[in-house]
Amino acid sequence: MAAYQKREVMNIVIAGHVDHGKSTIIGRMLADTNSLPEGKLEQVKENCRRNSKPFEYAFLLDALKDEQSQGITIDSARVFFSTKKREYIIIDAPGHIEFLKNMVTGASRAEAALLVIDAEEGVRENSRRHGYMLSMLGIKQVVVLVNKMDLVKYDRGVFEGVVEEYKKFLAGINLAADFVPVSGMEGDTVAKLTDKMPWYKGKTVLEVLDAFQKEPHPVDKPFRMPVQDVYKFTKGQDKRRIIAGTVQTGSIEAGDEVIFYPSGKKSTIKTVETFGDGKPNPVSAGWASAFTLDQQIYVSRGEIATKAGQELPKVTNTLRVNLFWMGKRPMIKDKDYLIKVGTAKEHVRLKEVTRVIDASELNSSQNKDRIEHHDVGECVLHVKKAIAFDLAEHIAVTGRFVIVDDFEICGGGIIRESLEDDQLQVRDYVMTRNYKWETGDIPRDDRAEKYSQKPTLILITGEKDVGKKTLARAIEARLFAEGKIIYFLGIGNILYGVDADIKTTHDSADIQKEHLRRLAEVANVMLDAGIILVVTAIGLTQDDLELITAAVDIDSVNVVWIGDKPSDISYDMLVLGNWKLDETVDSVKKMLQTKGIIFKP
């Protein structure tokens, strides 16, 4: 019986400027290691014969018709081959600038990189850009192949010239590399040293590959598991409430205390879950895990599970980052984007561009206020709602993010610094509050199921005397009549009771903030009870909204602005002109249905 043998597998990316010969080197490696299915070589040779062009090793990879007509690699094709030591998945990253996003796709999965530079052409724009991308994507093992040595008569001086120039560049971005002179076309130094370059005594390309080190999963770092989902398969008669996610670093076991961020809620791991009677996967770096909790706290996708007693992640909404931009339209200020960090996804804006680096030259230009296609920038981002993360230099995997513009991933980067913002104090005490929160035995989703509604806050704002309270009461009346548990919470109800100790009559900003904070706290208790709350307030701003959002423990707040001059607040609904009460109530109800907040049993 064939024992299942553990073979090591490594992902390698091969990058470099267009036409510097990446595909030729891969084709040659495949041929020289006998890794090609026979049909492949024949098929490609037959194609060449039919089109009367000389056979090239590069064509082996260009399996697609599109590619052969353009003559350039358009995507990161995966190629499988093996040496005696291990198996390789070679990701062929395109060198053409237009395909930078394919290059980063390939490179972000790699454990090590080969970077190809044409000996004749020397260091070019994408030699540098790709070098920079590799360092940003977190790849530490890089070897540079100086290719097409046959075209420079295998001249040692040419090789050393390239080495000197590129080494200097790499030093500037904190990357070190070995250099190998090769000819993909002739096969020199790919699988064996040849007598063409007697002056080179180092490793062949295949030896270079085998010398790359396998990086262990970071189990020794603090435990981090972005929550992917919370499952409750009631249809399958399954009572378990399961927290699922892939562990990025560290490990945790049943009985350990787990704290979720950004909320700060804590619980204890009750069981580690699996299907059938199989042994469960460990909740440890690299594993797609699942566990249940002792206390019925409400956590959802986007939070990071951490282990009590270990170093805390950062929680903020203002980040200093390095990012590269692949969008056709530049990244600009005052525009809404989405940021994805771990499993969290939030609205984000570009707040400040500290400097923009031309990735090909790595010259920095200070005076830009946007980040153009293929630029790399250092900038400050403002996230609408605080997120949890780590600094990239500390824990790389939870310090990475991507930016989505118009449904597409357009940017990616690493978080360098967590900056303070206005909501810092509120968040700090809210995390403590959540940590100390005493929960009953009824999970929030059970309550929601029973009431056919999720708790939510409807915030009705706008200028003075526009009918905010009229609308609020009408919404309350309508949904109450339809059986919903809903409550209109007037500001006055708070002002003279909860706020009675605030004696000052003049309205300073701090006092306004404290009123809002207390309102949000009262709201939070009622929301935890499963209620739909309608609150009215005059002229709320985005800052006010962010303060309220930081304090209430629900996924989203519904903002309705009445009037044609909205503040900077991001509203969900704008009520304009001579609005009719009934129709507006209809629209609010429809909004709640669309968001899945109210539903039929």
Next chain:
Amino acid sequence: MDHIDQIENISINILREAYANFKNMCMLWSIGKDSTVLLWLARKAFLGHVPFSLVHIDTNYKIPEMIEYRDRLTAEWNLDMVYGINTEALENKTTFPDGKVDRITCCKILKTEALKNTLSGRWPRYRYNHAINKYEQDPNVEPYTGVIVGVRADEEGSRSKERYFSARDKENDWDIADQPPELWNQYKTDFAPGTHVRVHPLLDWTELNIWEYIERENIPTVSLYYDQGDGKRYRSLGCYPCTNPIDSTAKDVPEIIEELKSGKLANIAERSGRAQDAEDGGGLETLRRDGYM
């Protein structure tokens, strides 16, 4: 973690991302070894449940044992099983076995067209009713906007270019030159209305990995993959008029693994027994552009 653990966990992560992000999702189950491994991974990802529909396209020319196996696992694993079929083409006999069209056109009609129209809900879908152990026409005609497919990068050229999450527009077109980036474990999960997404959790798996996993997890497979004593077995399953067995005496999973490792099959493409691939020099690629998975 060994390599199989690693690719298993990447696949589970992808399945969970897909489930968290898309409504109206389904998984294609061809009954073959790859999509059965995918199904097994889904049961692992969702702790014994498969919280979406499994869709099978019945061409009426599938080897009968495949259909038996499908319905047996559907009942055993409590699967939400749905199939679609091109009834009209079968009635009009516009098929290759009936001699009216060539192989590629037959694939387009019985598989691609049936698949497109089953996914969109334009054609009737038949759903397994576990109470009566029978298929019934499904009143639900909501289109599936996310489809999980068990293609592997090592199968052939065009599949090696796939992303884990790949957008297709209304016409099912795949713009291979302009695919969105996938950075680290961040996938494209935001889609404009009207697009749908294909999810490919098995891209990193090889044929050998699939068999190693089937052995390790003891996953049930159809017996067509094994030599029944006549020195032949199927390496890839399809419709019987267009699928040929290969010469092999491998009688069980360990023997298949041994055979794959020996290099005996290294020079024969995995789909070499699938006659439609050989037509016009780029059969599968032509089919895939058109919406074949």
